[in-house]
Amino acid sequence: MWTLNVYAKTLDYPSLPQDNPYEKKIAIVKTKDNYSTQEIERMLKKYKNLTIRTNFHEIFNGFSVEGHLGEIQKLKKEQAVEIVSEVQTYSAEEENPVQLIGADPISSTLQNKSKPLTGKGVKIGVIDTGIDYQHPDLRKNFKGGWDFIDKDKYPMETVGKGVKNTLHGTHVAGIIAADGKIKGVAPNAEIIAYRALGPGGTGTTEQILAAIEQAIKDKVDIVNLSLGSEVNGPDLPISAALNKVVEKGIIAVAAAGNSGPLDWTVGSPGTASKAISVGASTPNIKTDYIEIDDKKLILNNMKNSVDWNSFSALEMMDGGIGEKENLKNAKDKLALIKRGGITFTEKVKNAISAGAKAVLIYNNEAGPLIGSLEQELSIPVAGITKKEGLLISEKMKKGSLFVKIESKWEKDILADFSSRGPVTTTWDIKPDILAPGVVINSTVPGGYMALQGTSMAAPHVAGACALLLEAHPNWKPEEVKAALMNTAKPIMDRENNRYKVYEQGAGRIQVDEAIQANTLVMPGSLRFGKFHLVDQLHEHTAFITVKNVGNTLEKISFAIPKKQAGISWKMPFSFSLQAGETKKLPITMRLDRHVVQKNLQDGVIEMVAGSQKVQIPYLYVLEEPNYPRVMGFELTKNSKEKTYEYEVYLPGGAEEFGIALFDKESLTFVQFLDWKKNVGRGLLKTKISKKNFPAPGNYLMIVFAKKSGKEDEIKSELTIPAGKKYE
Known part of the structure; x- marks a missing residue:
């Protein structure tokens, strides 16, 4: 067993073993x-x-x-x-949304014309797992491509590989340009498919770069990358490649990633500064919840569980960590189970065996619990936060607790899984915008399926870009990006608080508004860089370019940003712009270092151009943001494979990561349970064989990560019973 404890003393451990030069x-x-x-x-x-x-x-x-x-x-x-x-290894990031974003044929009609916009004549490169180009909704718009896995001109999804079969690229292509039973955002756009992710939906930097290179040669207008890595960095090869794509006049759209809801989780290629990085929001969907002490607790339904029915009332019971002995009294009840110890699937199977009607699993660390079961199971299962789980647990201690599962319709809520920014080292605001990415129905080989992820949000934006290019064929990538950001709808959380700009960018896209924009502001967001406490003059200036893309004179004015203690602004004076005219303007932020303490400060600058209001997100950084280098460590047993597995979250990746074991009494170093160098950002999951564990005894376990001169640790105890290895 192992239990989490905090120790004041920091122990020394040896340097990590050297890399094998012959690997x-x-x-x-x-x-x-x-x-x-x-x-x-x-x-x-x-x-x-x-x-x-x-x-x-x-x-x-x-x-x-x-x-x-x-x-x-x-x-x-x-x-x-x-x-x-x-x-690096990359993987597919797993109301009618088209109508919600204003991209249905009625909304997307050109001004003064009756002909709807459909993306006709626009070429979109989909770099993904391939495409089922024989699907009845896609075969009309499929215009070729290349398979970088099998090295041929038939970029078909992986088939005949069992659990490693893929469907992701077909789903993405359908959101963009399906034209059949399902209608994509741009149903007449041309799809050029590049299969760069093979069996299991994974591929390498090299394969993706080769696909990007080919897309440039094929003269596509837009590239969509609904894939991601676990590295929050602006200078990885694929991020750099997407910036080059934009410089060559091609619009680049990338998924922000599915590692939310914590900050600093956006991953490459969604970190590319010139690409359009897309986060996920909800379309109009039904949300299940329970109410306790007038608080609505949202249920994050787990994949492969059944839908919640309208239970009139269910009695709750404490199911511990979901072991069989914890669930003896679960018959006909809603079992509350804590995360940890065994897998979600094992917990739920034990609950089903005990006769439970449903299961709620609460997190063992801060934040929501978004999970998936390994197979389809017969009862509803949902995740809730640690705070919510503890609240329910305390209520049950006072007596019997009955709850009713209720539901409501809601839209424009930021998906918990959607990765947040900002980008490390550049402090760019990412994602740039949001689009629907929750329960999105689209094409898959042989039919249709609902999936969720920023992978589903990005193709909504790629399709929107196709509509914009059809309406404005002379617009450059930066103008298309600006139009979408300038007209986006900022969204609020369930408590009616506005999400941070590095969580939602400019907001959820509104394609019909973007098409009719008369004034563009570039870039669509501003970062004022890093302020240092040692600086004598805390003044940073960012520049914007305002362009009149309409046919009449526009009067431009700026509002002073919302007052914040210690911050003052120097804004441009009002002016007029003739049709087709462009003007570059400075915006200056001054900061009083004696008043301002917050490391990340965000907000919006408002510009008025005639009847159009543009909100420009901004961000500044004070000193080096103190994000934790390591968090969320958990060690569990996989009884099926007779191995152990740990997972740990590295928000910024790590130059060095390790799990060091010390004798609990003498505090002498014993061994590394595991170690790695140059680990990517995100969730790290690794299996450990029983033979790698030390002899029976009590150990202090230090989980550490080093990055950019800062090291953080998690300390816990590991007990291996006498007479046997850890099991």
């Missing part, structure tokens, strides 16, 4: 100039174990290489080399 790796190499294949081969001649895989010329100058890690690391010292980056 085979693949890396992306960015060069300082555009070298020929022959020149690259001459450079690599002295590295006997390195092999060139792919050359890049469109997205940046460079190549990918495979070979021994030691030789790859030596490449960094070559004069011609700018950056060497090990290949």
Whole structure:
């Protein structure tokens, strides 16, 4: 067993073991100039174990290489080399939403014309798991592509691989351009499919870069990447490639990621500054909840459980951690179970065996619990927060507790899973905008299915961009992005508080408003950089460009941002813009370091242009934001596989991560239970074999992560019973 405890003393542990220089790796190499294949081969001649895989010329100058890690690391010292980056693994991020965003044919009619906008003539590259191009709703708009997994011109989804079959790319393509039983946002747009994610929906940096390179050569108008990594960084190769895509006149749309609701969770390529990074909001959907002490507790229904029926009243019972002995009195009741110890599926199976009517699982750390069952089970199951679980537990201690499952219709709520910003090191506001991404019905091989994720939100935006390009064929990517951001609807949480700008960007898109915009503000959001406490002058200036894209003169004015202690502004004076005229303007923020203490400060600047109101999100950072380097550690037993699994959350990734064991009495170092270097941001899940555990005894376990000169630790106890290994 293991229990969480906090220790005041920090212990020393040895350096992590050295990487194996002979381990085979693949890396992306960015060069300082555009070298020929022959020149690259001459450079690599002295590295006997390195092999060139792919050359890049469109997205940046460079190549990918495979070979021994030691030789790859030596490449960094070559004069011609700018950056060497090990290949990352990317995966598909798993009311009528089209009508909600104003993209239905009636709303999207061109001014002064009766013909609806449908994306006709616009080419959209979908870089994903492939596409079922024989699907009746897609075959008309499928216009070819390439398969980077099987190396052929048939980018079909993975089939015949059992649990590794894919459907993600077909779902994404349907949201964009289905034209049949289901109508996509842009039902006449052309889909060019690039299969860069193979069986199981995973692919490498190299495959995705090759797909982006091909999309440029194919002269697509828009690329959609509903995929993500666990690295919150602006300079990864795919993020850099998307910035290059935009510079070449192509609109780049990327999912923000599904690692919310904590800050700093947005991942590459959703961190690319010039791309449109998309978070997920709810369409008009039914939300289940229970009410306790006049508080509505929202139920996050788990995938593979059945829908909640309108139970007249259910008595609740404390189901501990969901072991069989905890659930002896669960018959005909709603079992409250704590997360941890065993899997969600095992907890629910135990509850079903005990005759429970339904299960609520509450988190063992701060934040909502979004979970999934490993197989379809026969009762409703939902996740709630730790705070809510403890509230229910306290109520049950005072006597019998009966609850009624109720539901309400709601829309425009930020999805809990939607990744939040800002971006590390650049402090960019990401996501840029939101679109519906919860319970979205679309095409899949052989039929239709509802899925959720920022993967489903991004193609709504890609389709919206197609409508905008049809209406305004001369608009550049930055103008399309600005139109969507300038006209987006800021959304509120369930307590009617406005979400932070680094949670929602400019808000949920309104395509019909964007099409009719007469004035554009670029960029659509502002960051004033990092203020340092040692600075004598705390004054930062950001610049915006205002462009009149209408046909008449527009009068422009700015409102002073909402008053905040210690912050003052210097805003542009009012002025007029002729049709087609552009003006660049400074906006200056002054900060009193003796008054302002908050590390992240966000808000909006309002500009009025005739009848159009534009809200420009802004963000500033004071010193280095103190985000935790490690959190949410949990060690559980997987009885099916007879292994152990830990999960831990690394908000910014880690240069070094480890689980160090110390003798509890002497505090001497015993061993590393596990360790890793250069770990990506996000949730890390790893299986550990029983043989890796030490001899029976009591241990202090320190889980640590180091990043950018800061180290954080979680301390807990590990007890291995005498006479057997940890089990």
